[in-house]
Amino acid sequence: MSTDTPEPLPPDDPTRELTVVSPDDPGLRHIGLVGDTYTVLVNGKNSAGRYCLIDMLIPPGGGPGPHRHDFEEMFSLLEGEVEFTFRGQRQTVRAGQTVNIPANAPHFFRNASGSTVRMLCMCTPAGQEEFFATVGVSVPGRTSPAPVFEGADLEKQLRNFAKYAPRYRTEILPPA
Template sequence: MIPDDDPSRSLTVANPDDPATTYISLVGNTYAMLITGEQTNGRYCLIDMRVPDGGGPPPHRHDFEEMFTVLDGEVEFYFRGEKHTVKAGTTINIPANAPHNFRNVSGAPARMLCMCTPAGQDEYFTRIGDVVSGPDAPAPRLSPDELTERRHRAAELASAYRSEFL
């Protein structure tokens, strides 16, 4: 039987151009928090990822599903050590716990939507990155000490967000 509607939950309309959108600068990438776990009762989050040429995270894994749809550009995904080139219009799903990473090596910016289920990655990124004013805002200029602090914070919080760097 389907539960009754929960009128306390409202419709969410996500627009990356909305001035209320939170943008996070993280390792040179800019991530827009389109739909947060808070808005979905933790069911999922949706992140608009803008990845410059050469950008992408180090190898990692986590205990949640992660689905990417490439909107612009071309991105190399490494899944269990095997390279997969993903072009605009393509969607891939990374199963929970599988080692992976991605890298934009296209020579141009790339843009992807990333859905994580359950949510949590949105909160993790917000806690380890720096808020910027919009999708084209420059990354903050961090001193070597600030960069070291960000890396330590990411590593320290990873397990709380069911993630592990490899």
């Protein structure tokens, strides 16, 4: 046991407010990205930059390509099952399970099932929600299908990923 005296807790910050949201609240940001629909429940502004929380709907075949970033990312599966690839090793994760991706580790996920997957994603510190908003497109609601780009539109989106990823501490990796 350490004999060091711990630092006292800082005082309460009364400028910060309680955040209570429903994933279907009309004021939330809904983002279509790589065919998935992401709803930002808690952003960096709500958490003083400590984390963000995103509700994700991943259709069959959906999910991002290989990438890595210098922040922690945690997923809790609410519905369905998804295949995570972590440092080249594949694992199926089912509803009720939680996955933590350590910072800087190469990973991606894919919905290999025939049903839509719903999961919560928490990134700490916050910032990933801003990357999604920068490279994604606005969709009307949490259950709205995200556009799937092809041809020139897909190339433009991929260029945007490459352009903005470094600003958000993310590296897009070659396809697996």
